[in-house]
Amino acid sequence: MPERTVTIASRTGLHARPAKLFVQAAQAQGVPVRIRVGDGRPALATSMLAVLALGAVQGTEVTLTADDGPGAEAALDSLAALLARDLDAEEASGA
Amino acid sequence: MPETGTSPAAGVAEAVVTGAQGTRTAGTQRAPATGTLRGLGVSPGRAAGRVCRMAGPPRLPDPLPVADAAREAALAVRALEEVAADLAARAGRTSDAEAGAILEAQSFMAADSGLRETVEENVAAGMDAGHAVDAACDHHRRALLEAGGYFAERAADLDDIRNRAVAAVLGLPVPGIPDPGHPFVLVAEDLAPADTVNLDPATVLALVTEKGGPTSHTAILARSRGLPAVVACRGALEIGEGIWVSVDGTAGEVGTGLGEQDAEEILRRAADERSRLAASAGPGRTADGHGVELLLNIGSAADLGAGVDAEGVGLFRTEFLFLGRKDAPGFEEQVAAYEAVLRAVPGGKVVVRTLDAGTDKPLPFLELPEEPNPALGVRGLRVGRVRQDVLDVQLDAIAEAARASGVRPWVMAPMVTTVGEAADFAARARARGITRVGAMIEVPAAALRAGHLLRELDFLSIGTNDLSQYAFAADRQHGELADLLDPWQAGLLRLVAECARAGRAAGKPVGVCGEAAADPLLATVLTGLGVTSLSMSAPSLAPVRERLARTSLARCEANARIALDADDPAVAREAVAEETAAEHAA
Numbered sequence: 001m002p003e004r005t006v007t008i009a010s011r012t013g014l015h016a017r018p019a020k021l022f023v024q025a026a027q028a029q030g031v032p033v034r035i036r037v038g039d040g041r042p043a044l045a046t047s048m049l050a051v052l053a054l055g056a057v058q059g060t061e062v063t064l065t066a067d068d069g070p071g072a073e074a075a076l077d078s079l080a081a082l083l084a085r086d087l088d089a090e091e092a093s094g095a
Numbered sequence: 096m097p098e099t100g101t102s103p104a105a106g107v108a109e110a111v112v113t114g115a116q117g118t119r120t121a122g123t124q125r126a127p128a129t130g131t132l133r134g135l136g137v138s139p140g141r142a143a144g145r146v147c148r149m150a151g152p153p154r155l156p157d158p159l160p161v162a163d164a165a166r167e168a169a170l171a172v173r174a175l176e177e178v179a180a181d182l183a184a185r186a187g188r189t190s191d192a193e194a195g196a197i198l199e200a201q202s203f204m205a206a207d208s209g210l211r212e213t214v215e216e217n218v219a220a221g222m223d224a225g226h227a228v229d230a231a232c233d234h235h236r237r238a239l240l241e242a243g244g245y246f247a248e249r250a251a252d253l254d255d256i257r258n259r260a261v262a263a264v265l266g267l268p269v270p271g272i273p274d275p276g277h278p279f280v281l282v283a284e285d286l287a288p289a290d291t292v293n294l295d296p297a298t299v300l301a302l303v304t305e306k307g308g309p310t311s312h313t314a315i316l317a318r319s320r321g322l323p324a325v326v327a328c329r330g331a332l333e334i335g336e337g338i339w340v341s342v343d344g345t346a347g348e349v350g351t352g353l354g355e356q357d358a359e360e361i362l363r364r365a366a367d368e369r370s371r372l373a374a375s376a377g378p379g380r381t382a383d384g385h386g387v388e389l390l391l392n393i394g395s396a397a398d399l400g401a402g403v404d405a406e407g408v409g410l411f412r413t414e415f416l417f418l419g420r421k422d423a424p425g426f427e428e429q430v431a432a433y434e435a436v437l438r439a440v441p442g443g444k445v446v447v448r449t450l451d452a453g454t455d456k457p458l459p460f461l462e463l464p465e466e467p468n469p470a471l472g473v474r475g476l477r478v479g480r481v482r483q484d485v486l487d488v489q490l491d492a493i494a495e496a497a498r499a500s501g502v503r504p505w506v507m508a509p510m511v512t513t514v515g516e517a518a519d520f521a522a523r524a525r526a527r528g529i530t531r532v533g534a535m536i537e538v539p540a541a542a543l544r545a546g547h548l549l550r551e552l553d554f555l556s557i558g559t560n561d562l563s564q565y566a567f568a569a570d571r572q573h574g575e576l577a578d579l580l581d582p583w584q585a586g587l588l589r590l591v592a593e594c595a596r597a598g599r600a601a602g603k604p605v606g607v608c609g610e611a612a613a614d615p616l617l618a619t620v621l622t623g624l625g626v627t628s629l630s631m632s633a634p635s636l637a638p639v640r641e642r643l644a645r646t647s648l649a650r651c652e653a654n655a656r657i658a659l660d661a662d663d664p665a666v667a668r669e670a671v672a673e674e675t676a677a678e679h680a681a
Contacts, residue, residue, distance in 0.1 A: 015245060017196070020203055027208075037421060047209025049235040052249055055242030055459070057420050059428070 002072050003065040004080040011088040013057030018087040023048045025082055029075040033066045045079065129352025133665060134328025135308070135577055136347030138317035139615060139638045141365045142301040143341040143358035146334050147279035149286075150270045153262040159223040171214045171224035174263035178256055179205035181269070204249075205256045210235055225264045232257035243457055244418035272299075280340055282331050286313045296320055300362070301342035303349050305331045308577045317344070318613070321634050323365075325349055327577035345615065345638075346668060372637040376404050379629065379640050381622065385648040388628035389640055390444070392608060396435040398633075407444025409556065409630020410608040411436055413489065414451055422460050423485055429492035430499065437500040445502065446556060446606075446630070448535065449489055451475050451509040461485065470564065475510025475537075476520060487523065494527035507533035507556055511548070512541050518551045535608075537561035542590035545597035545605075552603075555594055556630070559609025563587050582611035583664035588620065592659060595625035606630060615642035616671055622648070623655030642675075650678045 010018035026033050026045035034042035035051065037060060043050035045064070056062050064079055066072040161167050182202035186195045204210070213234055217227035236253045239246050258270045272281065272294065281299050285306040299322065307313045307326035317324030323344030325331075334340060334351060339358050341350040353361075379389035390409025393399060399408075416424045416432050424432075437445055452458045453474020461482055466472035479486045490506070497504050508520045511534035524532040533554035536542050542562065545555060559582050560571060566587055569576040591607065598605030606612075606628035607621050613635035619642060621629060629639060643651075654671045661667030 012245075015249075016200060020200060023203075044209055047207050047212075048204055049207045049238070049253075050209045052246050053235070053238035053242050055244065055246050055421065057244070059424070060421055 001065055001068060002076055003063055004076045005061055005063045006080040006083045008056050008058055008060045008062060009084050009086045011058055011086060013060065014051055014054060014062070014083075015057075019048060019051050021087055022079065022082055023051055025079055029079070030071045031066050031069060031075050033064055033075055033079060036063050036065070037061070038063075130350070132325075132328050132330050132334075132349040132351070134303070134325040134331070134347050134349065135581060136324075136344045136614070137307075137314035137326050137610070138302070138322055138324035139345040139613075139635065140301075140321065140323035141341065141343050141345070141361055141368070142280065142323045143339065143353065143361035144278050144280045144300040145275075145358075146282050146336060146338045146340055147273045147275050148332065148336055149273060149281060149283035150268050151284055152258040152270055153265055153267045155225050155229055155261060156265075158226050161218070161221060161223050164218055167222075167224045167227070168215050168218040170264060171218060171227045171260075172211055174224065174228060174260045175205055175211060175214065175256075177263050178259040179203075181259070201252050201256065204252060205260070207235075210256075225261050228260045228264060229257060232260070243459060244420070274298075280342055282334060284332060286316070294320065294322075296322060301325075301344065303328050303331045303340075303342060305329065308571060308573075308580060314610075315632075318632055318634050346672065372641050375637050375641040375644065377640075378406055379643055381643050381648045381651060382645055383647045383649075385622070385651075387618075387622050387626070387643060388444075388604075388606070389636055390446070390606070390608075390628055390630035391636070392630050392632050393436070395432065396439045399436070399439045405633070405636055407442055407446075408436065408440055409446050409606055409628055411445055411447045412451065413448060417450055417452060417458050420458065420460055423488065426488055426492050426495075429489060430495045433493055433496035433504075434500050437496055437502040437504060440502075443502040444505070446505040446507060446533070446554075446608075447493055448556075449476070449486060449493075449506065449508050450478065451535075453478060453510075470570065475535075476508040476516060477510055490524055490527050490529065494529055497529065503530055505531040505533060505554060507535055507554070509535045509558070510537055510561075511535060512538045514544060514547045514551060517548045521551045535561075536590075536594055537565065539566045539590055542594050545594040546600060549597055549601040549603050554604045554606070555598060556606045556608050556628075557591055557594055557626075559587065559591070559607060559611035562590060562609070566590060578664075581664040582609070582614065582617055583620075583658060583661075583667045585659055585661055585664075585667065587611075588624065588655075588658050591621065591626065592624045592655070595627075598627065599625050604628060613639065615639045616654075616668065616675065617658075618643060619646045619651045619675060620654045620658045620671060622646075623651035623653065624659075645679050646675055647678065650675060 008014055012018060023046060033045040035045045036042040037054050037056055043054060064076050066076055179202045182198050182205060186198035186202060189195045210231055213231035214227045217230050232253050236250045239250045262269055278298050278300050280301045280303060282303045285304050302313055302317050302322055302324040304313050304326045305328060313324060313326055323342050325342060325344060325347050328349055338351060339353050341353055341361050379387040388406045390407050391405045392410040393408055394412045394415045416429060453472060463473055493506055506524055506529050511517050517534050521532045531553045533552050533556060534548060535558045536555050537558040563580045564571045567579040569579040594605050604627040607626050608630035611617050612629035613631035615638045618629055618639045657670050658667045
């Protein structure tokens with residue numbers, strides 16, 4: 001199963017705006033993506049509540065997974081890239 | 096207090112309600128027509144206006160047998176969609192960008208695919224729409240609470256979604272802030288964060304809640320918005336809709352039996368008072384020039400904002416870095432956060448409190464076992480008994496931030512209980528080059544040994560919220576016991592007096608950084624007891640400064656004697672208010 005491990009870069013963690021941007025991006029993918037912390041239970045990346053319940057803060061390593069299939073690798077790449085950006089800083093600078 | 100209880104309406108029975116004793120001389124079914132309700136004043140200032148009550152959370156009837164599961168699921172899902180749409184519409188209407196963002200996030204949560212899935216599962220398991228929504232919200236709420244930290248704070252958003260969606264299913268009015276089309280005094284059982292983001296200070300004149308305590312969300316919000324507020328006000332919900340009331344957020348009183356003209360007069364005087372406060376500036380001092388440092392309580396450099404006129408930071412809570420973390424924040428991250436605060440404070444006085452966590456404020460990476468009584472368990476400095484490394488790294492980081500910024504911080508540990516603990520903490524801090532080492536006084540045993548603690552330490556800072564909780568054996572979160580946590584309780588003030596006496600004897604500073612410091616009248620008492628600094632949230636500062644500036648040290652000392660002698664906090668407050676007003680008038 002393809003997966004990516006990435007460190008949360010946003011100052012507030014996967015919370016507030018960064019969480020929302022991530023969930024919206026996950027909803028826009030053609031394939032279902034799951035996210036987990038360490039060996040924890042994978043959560044649906046399209047559910048804000050499930051993502052918040054991960055309790056992932058800045059510096060937490062999370063793992064994204066998707067079932068094998070067309071588009072899976074690309075979906076994981078784009079979501080991992082999003083998490084690796086400090087989305088709070090982008091908000092602060094008006095981006 | 097001429098506004099309250101002095102406009103007797105002919106033929107109407109006087110009703111006197113005192114929150115402290117919970118006794119009433121009026122029937123419980125009808126609102127008092129003329130009288131005073133008493134609660135805890137948690138945000139200073141006065142206001143008057145017509146009462147508007149917030150619709151309470153809808154009550155679920157007994158579960159119904161479900162005949163048509165598909166119809167039931169559709170009903171539940173439609174309710175969530177309505178809530179999401181309503182919250183989004185409110186987000187669009189507000190002019191406050193921050194409030195808008197919060198509402199938008201909440202709307203997003205109501206539309207959550209995971210929430211919808213759980214609701215559908217619940218219906219499939221045989222629940223009716225209302226119970227399915229209720230149970231689904233509860234399920235996700237728990238998951239957020241387990242995540243801890245600021246994720247857990249979102250649990251209240253889910254409560255609000257639950258109340259709105261259940262009301263939608265049952266066809267009941269939407270709970271939340273009313274919109275009567277005129278300014279009003281908001282009366283509620285208690286307020287959730289989501290209720291309050293839309294609070295418009297131009298419309299809401301004051302807050303009165305039946306529940307809540309001095310550290311409740313309502314109290315914190317009211318202070319940050321500068322709204323007068325009275326919490327734990329028994330009988331508040333019995334005041335009729337549209338009744339004119341006066342609210343005194345300093346004394347903790349809600350007066351009924353006034354008319355529109357009385358209300359206008361009160362509002363006019365409150366406006367005068369505000370402009371007088373706005374004019375106050377400079378260091379804290381009594382009318383005769385006795386200095387009392389006025390400091391701020393903050394959680395991070397962000398709280399310092401721009402142009403706060405304080406003499407420094409009396410309480411820098413460092414927990415924000417740690418909350419909700421799966422791993423402890425690293426040395427460098429901590430150095431950066433502490434350095435930002437040290438550099439941001441003009442004049443450089445910053446009191447840093449080391450990590451105040453424990454089983455009551457759990458941090459996953461500490462891996463503390465669950466305790467039956469967390470408030471009495473491993474918390475504050477006691478965490479060092481199991482994870483000394485976490486506290487040592489923090490001290491390393493504070494020392495490094497001090498070196499990097501050239502500012503010498505004051506560093507104190509929370510929950511210090513014995514002289515041995517103080518000596519150990521001081522040794523660890525001094526070994527790292529930290530020169531000003533102190534302790535929070537939250538445990539009565541520590542207060543009673545203040546003199547001995549000061550042989551090891553350079554200063555003390557009294558956390559009145561926890562000191563009350565431990566001295567009065569009353570949980571801070573327990574609304575029914577809020578009267579025991581009144582900072583005017585003589586038992587609490589005796590402990591403060593003991594610390595201040597020890598400080599004077601040793602020639603070392605003893606401050607207060609609990610909510611008590613934010614009450615202008617109580618600030619005169621604390622000053623009279625010999626407290627050398629008062630630390631509070633930013634909006635409380637001007638009223639405290641202004642009150643001290645009008646009061647002599649001799650009056651402060653006399654106020655301290657009155658408060659120490661009083662058997663009832665309300666009596667103490669009233670007597671001190673009268674005597675202080677008399678000095679101001681003279």
